Amino acid sequence: MERVPILKIGSILLVSIQVDMSDQTAVQLQEDLAERIVATGAHGVLIDITALDIVDSFVGRMLSTIASISKVLDAETVVVGMRPAVAITLVELGLSLNGIRTALNVERGMELIAAARDDDQDLDEDEDDAGPDGGPATETTASR
Amino acid sequence: MTVGVDLGQPQTQEVRADEDVVRVRQLVRAVAVAVKLSLVDQTKLVTAASELARNTLVYGGGGTVDVMTADNGRRRGVRIVFADSGPGIADLDLALTDGYTTGGGLGLGLSGARRLVDEFEIDTAAGQGTRITVTKWSR
Ligand SMILES: Nc1ncnc2c1ncn2[C@@H]1O[C@H](COP(=O)(O)OP(=O)(O)OP(=O)(O)O)[C@@H](O)[C@H]1O
Ligand SMILES: [Mg+2]
Numbered sequence: 001m002e003r004v005p006i007l008k009i010g011s012i013l014l015v016s017i018q019v020d021m022s023d024q025t026a027v028q029l030q031e032d033l034a035e036r037i038v039a040t041g042a043h044g045v046l047i048d049i050t051a052l053d054i055v056d057s058f059v060g061r062m063l064s065t066i067a068s069i070s071k072v073l074d075a076e077t078v079v080v081g082m083r084p085a086v087a088i089t090l091v092e093l094g095l096s097l098n099g100i101r102t103a104l105n106v107e108r109g110m111e112l113i114a115a116a117r118d119d120d121q122d123l124d125e126d127e128d129d130a131g132p133d134g135g136p137a138t139e140t141t142a143s144r
Numbered sequence: 145m146t147v148g149v150d151l152g153q154p155q156t157q158e159v160r161a162d163e164d165v166v167r168v169r170q171l172v173r174a175v176a177v178a179v180k181l182s183l184v185d186q187t188k189l190v191t192a193a194s195e196l197a198r199n200t201l202v203y204g205g206g207g208t209v210d211v212m213t214a215d216n217g218r219r220r221g222v223r224i225v226f227a228d229s230g231p232g233i234a235d236l237d238l239a240l241t242d243g244y245t246t247g248g249g250l251g252l253g254l255s256g257a258r259r260l261v262d263e264f265e266i267d268t269a270a271g272q273g274t275r276i277t278v279t280k281w282s283r
Contacts, residue, residue, distance in 0.1 A: 020169060022162040023198070054169065054187055056194040057252045085187040093191060093256035094242055 004029045006036050012044040012113060013037065013075075014106070018051050026062045033066055037073045044113035045070050048106055050081030060095040067099045076116040077101065080109040151178055154212035159200050159228075168197040168209050172224060175211050179220045181282050189222060189280040192260040195253035196226045196276055202247060204228025204274055214279055221262070221281035229273035236266065 002025050007014045013036055015029065033045060047063065049055065055063075067077040078101045090097070101116075103109040155175070157168050172193040176186040193209070200207045207228030214223040233239045240258065245251035258264040263279040 020166050022166050024162045053173070054191045054194060056191050056198075057250050057256065058194075058198065061250055083187075085184045088184055089187045089191050089260065092188065092259050093195075094252045094259070095250070095256070 001025055001028065003032070006032060008036070008040055008042065011040075011042055012046055012110065013040065013042045014046045014048065016048040016051070020053075021059065023058050026059055030062055030066055030069070034069050034073065037070055037075050043075050043117055044110075045075055045077040046106060046109045046113065047077065047079045048081050048109075049079060049086075050083070052086065053083070055082070055086050055090055055095075057093065057095055060090065060093075060097060063100055064098045067101075071099070076113050078103050078109040078112050080104065080106055151175070151213050154210045157209045157211070158206075159197050159209055160206045161201070165194060165197045165201060168211075169194050171209075171211050172222065175213065175222050176280070179213055179222050179282060181222065181280060185280055185283070188260040189224075189278075192257035192278060192280075193224055195257045196224075196278070199253055200226045200228045200274075204230035206230075207273075214281075216281070219281045219283075221279050223277065223279045226276045226278075227273070228275075232270050232272045232274055233266075233268045234270040236268065 001022065002019050004015060004017055004019070004021065004025065013033065015033065019025070021029070036042065037045065045066065047066070063079055070077045080103045082102060101112060103112050155171055157171055158164060159168065169190050173186060173190050176189050181189065197209055200209065205228060207226065207230070210225040212223050214221040238244050240255050241251070242255045243251040257278065261278040261280050265277045266274070268274040
C-alpha cells in the first residue's frame with residue numbers, strides 16, 4: 001500500500017496528495033496525521049489536493065474527519081488547491097465538506113491557519129467576550 | 145495518467161480489493177478522455193464510477209466493471225456496467241435516498257452517482273445480485 005508523505009514546515013504539517021489513493025491509503029493518512037499532530041505539536045494542517053482529479057464521498061469524508069480530529073488536537077485544517085471540476089462534481093454529488101476550511105493555494109492556506117491561530121488566542125485571552133464576528137477584540141470593554 | 149485503451153471492445157476490471165477501485169477510476173478516465181468528454185463530465189463520470197465500484201466491493205462482495213464506448217447516432221459516450229452477485233438491494237427507493245446507508249457511509253454513493261450521469265439503470269432484487277448501468281454522453 002502506498003503511503004502519503006507528511007512534511008513539517010515550521011509549526012504546520014503539509015500533506016500534498018500526489019497519488020490516486022486507495023481507501024486504505026486514505027485511512028492510513030488519517031491515522032498518520034493524528035499521530036504527527038501530537039508528536040510535533042503542530043497547530044495547522046495544510047492538505048494540498050491540487051493533484052487530485054476527483055474527490056469522491058470516501059475522500060471527502062476523510063477530509064472532514066481529519067478536520068475534526070485535528071480540531072480536537074488543537075490544530076486547524078485547511079484544504080487547498082481544489083480543481084474547479086472537482087468542486088462542481090462535489091456539489092452535484094451532494095457532499096458538503098463539513099467543517100473544512102478551504103483556500104485557493106498553499107500560501108493563502110498558511111495565512112488562514114495563522115489567522116485562525118490569532119483568533120483562537122484572542123478568544124483564550126478574553127473567553128467571555130467572544131464577539132460574533134470573531135474580529136480582534138479591543139481591550140476588555142465588555143459592554144453589551 | 146494515460147492507460148492505453150482499445151476502444152473497439154469493452155474493457156473489464158475485476159473488483160476484488162481496494163486497489164481495484166483505483167484501477168476502475170483510471171480505466172474510466174482513459175475511456176472518457178478517448179471519447180472526448182469535457183473535463184467536468186470526465187470528473188463527474190469518474191466520481192460516479194468510484195462510488196459504484198466501491199459499492200460493488202463493499203456491499204456486493206466484489207464483482208466486475210465493464211467499460212465501453214457508446215454511440216447513439218448523434219453523440220458518443222461512455223457506458224459502464226457494475227455487476228455483482230451479492231445480496232442485492234431489497235428496497236431500491238430507500239437505497240436511492242440521499243443519506244441512507246446500511247454501512248456507516250454518507251449514503252451519497254448511489255443517489256449522487258445517479259445525479260452525475262446522463263442515464264442510470266439498476267437491476268437488483270433481494271438475493272439476486274446487483275447490476276447497474278450508467279452512461280455519460282459527450283455534449
Ligand atoms: N452493490 C450493492 N449491493 C447491495 N447493496 C448495495 C449495493 N450498493 C448499494 N447498496 C445499499 O445501498 C445503500 C446506499 O448506498 P450508497 O452508496 O448510497 O451509500 P453508502 O455506500 O452506504 O455510503 P457512501 O457511498 O456515501 O459512503 C448501502 O448502504 C447499501 O445498503
Ligand atoms: Mg457507497
